[in-house]
Amino acid sequence: MPPLHAYLLLSAALFAIGLAGALTRRHAILVLVGIELMLNAANLNFIAFWRYGARPEALTGVLFAMFSIGIAAAEAAVGLALIIAVYRHFRTTTVNDVNELRG
Amino acid sequence: MMETLDQLFVLLKRWVVGEFPAAWRLWLSPLIDAGAIIGVFAGLFAVTTLLERKGLGRLQNRMGPNRVGPFGVLQPLADGLKMLTKEDIVPRAADRVVHFLAPIAMVTPILLAYAVLPFGRNLVAVDFDAGLLFFFAVGAGTELAVFMAGWSSRNKYSLLGAMRGIAQMISYEVPLVLSAVAVVLVAGSLSLPSIVDSQAGYHWGWLARWHVFTPWGLAGFILFLIAATAESNRSPFDLPEGESEIIAGHLIEYSGFKYALFFLGEYLGLFAVSALGITLFLGGWQAPVPFLAWVPSYLWFGAKLLGCIALFIWLRGTMPRLRTDQLMNFAWKFMLPLVLVNLVVAALWHGTAAWGFFGAGATRWLLGGAVLWLTYSALSHALFTAPGRGPRTYRYAD
Amino acid sequence: METAFYVLAAVTVAGAVAAMALPRLVHCTLCLAVAFVGLAGHFLLLGAEFVSFAQVLVYVGAVAILVVFAMLLTRSADAPPAWVVSRPGLLGVGVAVLVFGCLAATVAGSGLAGREAPPAPEVTVKALGERLMAEYVVPLEVVGLLLTAALIGAVILALEDRAKGGT
Amino acid sequence: MKHTPGWGLLKGLFETARNFVGSYYQPGRLTTIEYPDERLPVQENFRNFPMLIYDGADPERGLRCVGCKICEKECPPQCIYIVLERDRSGKVQKRPRLFDIDVSVCMSCQICVEVCPFDAIKMNTEYELSTGDRFGALLLRKAELAKPNEYYRRLHPTEAAEVDARLAAAAQAKAAAQAKEQAKLTAKPAKPAWSTQP
Numbered sequence: 001m002p003p004l005h006a007y008l009l010l011s012a013a014l015f016a017i018g019l020a021g022a023l024t025r026r027h028a029i030l031v032l033v034g035i036e037l038m039l040n041a042a043n044l045n046f047i048a049f050w051r052y053g054a055r056p057e058a059l060t061g062v063l064f065a066m067f068s069i070g071i072a073a074a075e076a077a078v079g080l081a082l083i084i085a086v087y088r089h090f091r092t093t094t095v096n097d098v099n100e101l102r103g
Numbered sequence: 104m105m106e107t108l109d110q111l112f113v114l115l116k117r118w119v120v121g122e123f124p125a126a127w128r129l130w131l132s133p134l135i136d137a138g139a140i141i142g143v144f145a146g147l148f149a150v151t152t153l154l155e156r157k158g159l160g161r162l163q164n165r166m167g168p169n170r171v172g173p174f175g176v177l178q179p180l181a182d183g184l185k186m187l188t189k190e191d192i193v194p195r196a197a198d199r200v201v202h203f204l205a206p207i208a209m210v211t212p213i214l215l216a217y218a219v220l221p222f223g224r225n226l227v228a229v230d231f232d233a234g235l236l237f238f239f240a241v242g243a244g245t246e247l248a249v250f251m252a253g254w255s256s257r258n259k260y261s262l263l264g265a266m267r268g269i270a271q272m273i274s275y276e277v278p279l280v281l282s283a284v285a286v287v288l289v290a291g292s293l294s295l296p297s298i299v300d301s302q303a304g305y306h307w308g309w310l311a312r313w314h315v316f317t318p319w320g321l322a323g324f325i326l327f328l329i330a331a332t333a334e335s336n337r338s339p340f341d342l343p344e345g346e347s348e349i350i351a352g353h354l355i356e357y358s359g360f361k362y363a364l365f366f367l368g369e370y371l372g373l374f375a376v377s378a379l380g381i382t383l384f385l386g387g388w389q390a391p392v393p394f395l396a397w398v399p400s401y402l403w404f405g406a407k408l409l410g411c412i413a414l415f416i417w418l419r420g421t422m423p424r425l426r427t428d429q430l431m432n433f434a435w436k437f438m439l440p441l442v443l444v445n446l447v448v449a450a451l452w453h454g455t456a457a458w459g460f461f462g463a464g465a466t467r468w469l470l471g472g473a474v475l476w477l478t479y480s481a482l483s484h485a486l487f488t489a490p491g492r493g494p495r496t497y498r499y500a501d
Numbered sequence: 502m503e504t505a506f507y508v509l510a511a512v513t514v515a516g517a518v519a520a521m522a523l524p525r526l527v528h529c530t531l532c533l534a535v536a537f538v539g540l541a542g543h544f545l546l547l548g549a550e551f552v553s554f555a556q557v558l559v560y561v562g563a564v565a566i567l568v569v570f571a572m573l574l575t576r577s578a579d580a581p582p583a584w585v586v587s588r589p590g591l592l593g594v595g596v597a598v599l600v601f602g603c604l605a606a607t608v609a610g611s612g613l614a615g616r617e618a619p620p621a622p623e624v625t626v627k628a629l630g631e632r633l634m635a636e637y638v639v640p641l642e643v644v645g646l647l648l649t650a651a652l653i654g655a656v657i658l659a660l661e662d663r664a665k666g667g668t
Numbered sequence: 669m670k671h672t673p674g675w676g677l678l679k680g681l682f683e684t685a686r687n688f689v690g691s692y693y694q695p696g697r698l699t700t701i702e703y704p705d706e707r708l709p710v711q712e713n714f715r716n717f718p719m720l721i722y723d724g725a726d727p728e729r730g731l732r733c734v735g736c737k738i739c740e741k742e743c744p745p746q747c748i749y750i751v752l753e754r755d756r757s758g759k760v761q762k763r764p765r766l767f768d769i770d771v772s773v774c775m776s777c778q779i780c781v782e783v784c785p786f787d788a789i790k791m792n793t794e795y796e797l798s799t800g801d802r803f804g805a806l807l808l809r810k811a812e813l814a815k816p817n818e819y820y821r822r823l824h825p826t827e828a829a830e831v832d833a834r835l836a837a838a839a840q841a842k843a844a845a846q847a848k849e850q851a852k853l854t855a856k857p858a859k860p861a862w863s864t865q866p
Contacts, residue, residue, distance in 0.1 A: 018521070074647050
């Protein structure tokens with residue numbers, strides 16, 4: 001069994017990768033993908049802390065991760081619907097080009 | 104004696120693994136499982152292609168293949184040789200890496216799904232506590248493979264086929280999973296062997312306690328079959344590869360061995376989903392009548408599997424293909440409400456299990472059946488036979 | 502166990518990096534799916550079977566497919582490959598590296614670093630379900646409500662504006 | 669029962685099941701002809717590809733074709749190629765030296781038959797013309813095209829009888845005309861016919 005900090009470092013790395021992508025990529029879908037990656041990194045942390053925690057039989061980490069997955073699914077659905085709506089309006093999915101408030 | 108025969112493969116594997124040093128056993132056991140699954144089901148694939156072609160022929164008053172070998176039994180061999188010796192063509196504009204990976208991404212998840220299916224008493228590779236969820240989770244991987252195949256070919260027909268395929272698979276996954284959830288609700292477990300165990304025994308000593316003999320089980324099984332047909336892209340839901348419209352859908356630009364892999368994946372998916380249907384509704388490897396319980400369990404499973412395959416071939420030989428809008432309407436407006444009602448009926452069935460008065464079973468059956476039948480009639484009337492929605496009338500064509 | 506962790510970690514990180522760095526959007530999505538599968542493997546390794554399968558079902562089976570559909574509907578799949586080597590881009594990477602450094606330093610500095618796992622607990626689906634139905638029934642209902650709202654919201658957002666005649 | 673939703677599906681399934689079972693013990697249901705082993709009898713009006721008719725035993729001398737080239741001109745895909753025979757002095761004879769038809773081009777339209785004033789070209793019913801040689805074997809020569817009149821009678825009896833009757837009538841009329849001419853000639857002696865020849 002690898003030590004806890006291995007999981008924490010992996011999670012931090014995933015979070016940083018997701019953050020870098022969300023900050024640098026211009027495509028709206030990729031920004032969303034970066035956010036999904038960050039959420040997943042958080043999930044990994046939940047599970048790792050649950051497994052290495054004092055009372056794993058309480059299942060808190062697992063349950064929290066499941067709720068988080070559910071919320072991520074909702075977020076992805078709404079986010080992608082927004083991207084499609086934006087595309088219909090502006091005919092582009094590049095976030096830099098969608099900077100006007102007027103339609 | 105019969106006990107040994109029933110557990111033949113389990114004992115055989117235990118003996119083979121026992122012959123090897125302890126360090127190897129951890130690796131050897133799953134390797135043997137995987138090898139057995141691939142060998143048996145690839146063989147079944149070969150047999151099924153022949154049976155399907157023969158059966159379809161007979162359903163349409165034709166002979167079917169009968170040229171290679173006696174009665175054409177060597178036809179799969181000829182087909183295989185032809186596939187393997189064909190030129191492997193990759194379009195110049197294709198994304199070569201994704202194009203190459205797509206068939207692999209198609210077959211691997213389906214083979215993984217076999218790991219949790221119980222083929223006989225104790226004959227299951229891995230007994231996950233959440234086996235059913237595992238099955239559906241890996242099954243989801245094939246959708247991505249369809250997209251990979253369709254997009255990487257750089258062909259508008261293949262992209263259209265892939266979009267149709269993904270839309271269809273997502274839509275029909277909902278009724279598929281929900282009809283399985285009804286079983287989970289009653290059996291109280293996600294593990295497939297314990298779902299089979301929950302169907303053990305016989306009512307009054309002769310009627311098997313399979314879920315298909317309950318009102319929600321019968322409806323659930325039919326809904327499951329329809330959704331499974333759509334999931335495995337078979338006729339009448341074969342729109343993704345409807346050859347008269349989009350040639351072969353996402354398979355257009357595949358030839359030779361890669362095409363054979365897709366073909367194999369399609370059939371393996373069909374077997375897997377049939378095996379799941381058997382496990383959930385038809386009592387898995389259990390014998391249908393108590394006096395035949397001495398027949399080895401895997402033979403019962405095989406017989407049921409062949410029966411399911413025959414049913415799919417029969418459906419394919421009978422039904423015409425749906426239109427895309429009909430397909431989507433059917434999934435979302437007809438099957439989804441029905442499967443939700445079915446879930447409620449299953450919950451009622453489970454809740455009234457404690458009823459003990461005389462005729463309680465018949466009352467429950469009639470109640471559940473009536474609710475389902477009323478829903479079915481109302482839905483089909485509202486969707487198909489209500490004024491303005493009935494069969495199309497042709498003013499000038501007649 | 503250790504080897505499995507490192508292999509899975511390599512797959513996950515490679516998938517994530519590729520998902521964020523490849524020029525073609527479709528490749529990004531496919532690599533994202535690989536990263537998700539790697540994460541599911543980690544969950545399995547940690548003994549959270551149910552979460553692992555749910556992860557594959559939701560992320561590979563739903564989110565990745567949703568992304569694919571969004572890509573096809575916005576015609577981004579055929580967009581020319583776009584690399585990001587610009588000043589704001591570098592700035593973003595710098596910020597991310599900084600964040601990673603902070604997190605790593607915190608992890609290394611905390612007392613948790615060397616903690617070993619207690620014996621594996623028995624996690625049955627039944628236990629999970631009982632928790633969800635007893636202690637966590639309110640959050641469960643809220644998530645259900647949220648998902649329904651998200652479903653309806655997504656449909657309304659993506660619905661074509663017929664009344665306006667489309668813009 | 670008839671109006672129960674889903675009834676039509678069951679009816680269809682029943683129908684195919686009846687096909688399935690019936691095809692095993694009612695051979696009449698099977699619509700398949702196992703081709704290389706058994707063949708459908710060729711219909712009299714079937715046509716595939718032209719042939720040249722000759723009378724008598726010698727395909728060279730008995731050929732009805734006079735090389736008028738009408739068929740060559742009328743053939744829509746232009747698959748007929750005719751070169752006329754010449755004698756030693758180079759004079760054109762009323763016989764084709766070459767008469768080639770390209771099978772791969774012919775479209776079985778029968779126009780050559782309809783325009784032929786001499787009933788020399790007719791449609792064959794042979795359909796197994798495939799060959800491994802794409803360039804040589806699909807070009808049929810005069811020798812391969814020439815078929816005796818008996819063969820034509822066997823293939824298209826009705827049509828052949830009609831043609832034979834017409835030809836016999838024409839021959840009779842011609843003989844009668846010749847006899848008349850002969851009678852005229854004998855009545856009024858003139859230069860004998862053979863004297864025009866050198």
